[in-house]
Structure formats: C-alpha cells, structure tokens
Amino acid sequence: MKNRMRDLRAERGWTQEELGRAIGVSRQAVNALETEKHDPSLDLAYRLSTVFELPVEQIFTNPHA
Amino acid sequence: MSSLAAMDGPNRRYLTRTMAFMGGYVAVNVAAILGAFDEIIGEPAGAILGLAVAAPIAGQIWATLALMAESDEFVRTLTAKRFIVAAGLAMALFSGWGFMESYGNVAHAPGWVVYALFWGLYGLVTPLIRTSR
Numbered sequence: 158m159k160n161r162m163r164d165l166r167a168e169r170g171w172t173q174e175e176l177g178r179a180i181g182v183s184r185q186a187v188n189a190l191e192t193e194k195h196d197p198s199l200d201l202a203y204r205l206s207t208v209f210e211l212p213v214e215q216i217f218t219n220p221h222a
Numbered sequence: 223m224s225s226l227a228a229m230d231g232p233n234r235r236y237l238t239r240t241m242a243f244m245g246g247y248v249a250v251n252v253a254a255i256l257g258a259f260d261e262i263i264g265e266p267a268g269a270i271l272g273l274a275v276a277a278p279i280a281g282q283i284w285a286t287l288a289l290m291a292e293s294d295e296f297v298r299t300l301t302a303k304r305f306i307v308a309a310g311l312a313m314a315l316f317s318g319w320g321f322m323e324s325y326g327n328v329a330h331a332p333g334w335v336v337y338a339l340f341w342g343l344y345g346l347v348t349p350l351i352r353t354s355r
Contacts, residue, residue, distance in 0.1 A: 183230055183294050183296070185296065185297065186295070189296045189354065194354065195353065195354040197295075
C-alpha cells in the first residue's frame with residue numbers, strides 16, 4: 158500500500174529501528190511497510206497514526222478512493 | 223556484537239529452541255547409527271525409539287508456532303506463507319514419489335525423508351517469499 162512513511166520518519170530523524178520500537182514491531186516490518194511489501198492491519202495503521210500524529214489517510218493512500 | 227546477540231527476542235528464542243530440538247533429533251539418530259540401539263532394532267521397543275525421534279520434530283513445529291506468536295504481524299505472515307508453501311511442496315513431492323513407487327517401480331523412499339525435504343524446501347522458498355501479500 159502506497160504511503161509516506163519513509164518521508165515522515167526522515168522528517169522526524171527516526172531510524173527504522175526507533176520507529177519499530179515506538180509502534181511495537183521489528184525493523185524488518187517497518188522496512189516492509191515502507192517498501193510496500195506489507196499492508197498494515199488496522200491496529201498497526203492506528204499505531205502509526207498515533208506516533209506520527211496524523212490521520213491514517215495522511216500516511217497511507219486510500220487504494221479504494 | 224555476535225549475530226545471536228543482534229537478533230531480536232523472538233528470533234533468538236526460536237534459534238535456541240531449534241538448536242535444542244534438532245540437537246535431540248541428531249543425537250538419537252547418531253546414537254542409532256553408531257549402534258547404541260542395536261538390541262532393540264526390529265523389536266517393539268524399536269517402534270518406541272522411532273516415536274522418540276519424532277518428538278523433537280513436534281517440538282520444532284511448536285517452536286515455529288511460538289516464533290509466530292511472539293513476532294509482529296509481518297514476520298508472522300511471512301513465516302506462515304513460507305511454512306504453507308514448503309509443506310505443500312513437500313507433500314506434493316513426497317506423495318508423487320509414493321505414487322511413482324506404486325506405479326513406476328522407483329526406489330523406496332523412507333517416510334522420515336519428508337521432514338528433511340520440508341525444511342530443505344522451507345530454506346529454498348524463504349528468499350523467494352518476501353512480501354506478506
């Protein structure tokens with residue numbers, strides 16, 4: 158799923174490892190999300206929304222819109 | 223930093239459990255090859271020995287399920303996909319070989335081969351299955 162995660166993470170100066178720790182997943186999972194190899198569950202999408210302080214729609218492109 | 227220390231908790235525990243279970247599997251088989259159980263081979267007790275060798279295999283499956291339970295959703299999905307593909311291929315190949323034995327008179331393959339075949343295929347499919355979709 159297309160997303161702005163890499164840019165949002167870079168803006169905050171976080172590593173994949175740090176973001177992973179903040180949302181409770183591995184660095185491998187963060188990398189998979191950023192490279193569109195994994196579509197997050199709703200729970201994980203909301204965790205990302207919380208740490209980035211943005212609505213989910215501003216992190217992920219709605220593929221059904 | 224050693225590669226073991228660099229692993230996250232679920233992977234480190236999986237590796238430890240795998241080494242423990244496979245250590246038991248190898249130890250019993252090496253002991254059998256070296257003749258430690260020669261008196262019971264072909265006897266009813268030998269069948270119990272066969273089941274004892276299967277116990278670490280069940281343990282290894284539990285270790286894989288534990289890895290999935292302890293990992294995040296991406297690793298869990300990848301592990302499940304790889305496991306299913308490897309198990310499916312192993313069943314297809316081993317069943318195919320069984321029918322070749324029945325209909326084509328090829329050499330007999332003992333049942334324990336399927337376990338090694340499964341993990342060999344798991345290793346082969348792992349670099350090919352990299353997305354959760």
